[in-house]
Amino acid sequence: MPQKVISYQDLATAAGTDLGYSEYRTVTQEQVDTFADAADDHQWIHTDPERAKDGPFGGPIAHGYLTLSLQIPFWAELFEVDGVSTKVNYGLEKVRFPSPVHVGSRIRMKATIASVDEVPGGYQIAVDQVIEVDGGTKPAVVSRGLYRFYA
Template sequence: MRIFSSAAELRASVGQRLGESAWHTVSQRRITEFAEVTEDRQWIHLHAERAKEGMFGGTIAHGFLTVSLIPAQLRETMHVDGVDLVINKGMDRLRFHQPVPVGARVRAVFELLTATERALGFTDLQLGVTGEVEGKAEAAYTARMRMLLHAPELATTA
């Protein structure tokens, strides 16, 4: 894990690879639970026998399941001392490149693309995120994620 002593130190790291998360196994149980929560019960995710005969040779994870792991994966990858709030602002760009088969292990690799100081102690970040599948050359997804970090000691009056 990469630890930054302050938001200012993080801002000075624009253009750098921040690191990668641990590997996370995408089990059928996880896929099934995600399907129930999102009501996306498509057979390619849930029906093993039918999926064996399909184009992927077995069940695959929902693309959004793999992306939903990003916040936990980011917490494994970096920490900024003095930050009391992290707000997800969304994605500027998200592309799925290949399916993630049941049982695969995935991780996220993060790069700091931009970091801009804002009023009231906020830092506006844009992260490049690459979702890797263990043993595969091509990424499962690539994304540009937007976030706001808040550090109370940087807060100024508006």
């Protein structure tokens, strides 16, 4: 169940709403390997743990786009809009990967609704999303997600 549920009628005034933090989840080598197969990106820093030990990160790291894609399950933990017929992931703005995510790391997401705009038939919200690594000094992903909700 999401931490915050907002009705469609109240969405127009939701700008500035702090959605809090998701639960932590651990990034596994199996996830990284599955993502590598799906994305056809088998670079050794992701998929060869033995070679990666001697690489620039001291071990295998998750693909940036894998970490970015985990916003989907994190989002489901944080926020829901009641009273809508359709929800659309409209896109992303200003995506950055300031810090790698080592395999075995625990990550979570913090999110805040930055703005709400009317669009034909509904609302578009911009959400500032930060994925952080447990014990890390820099975020792993910083982005602004755009989502549309239609009544």
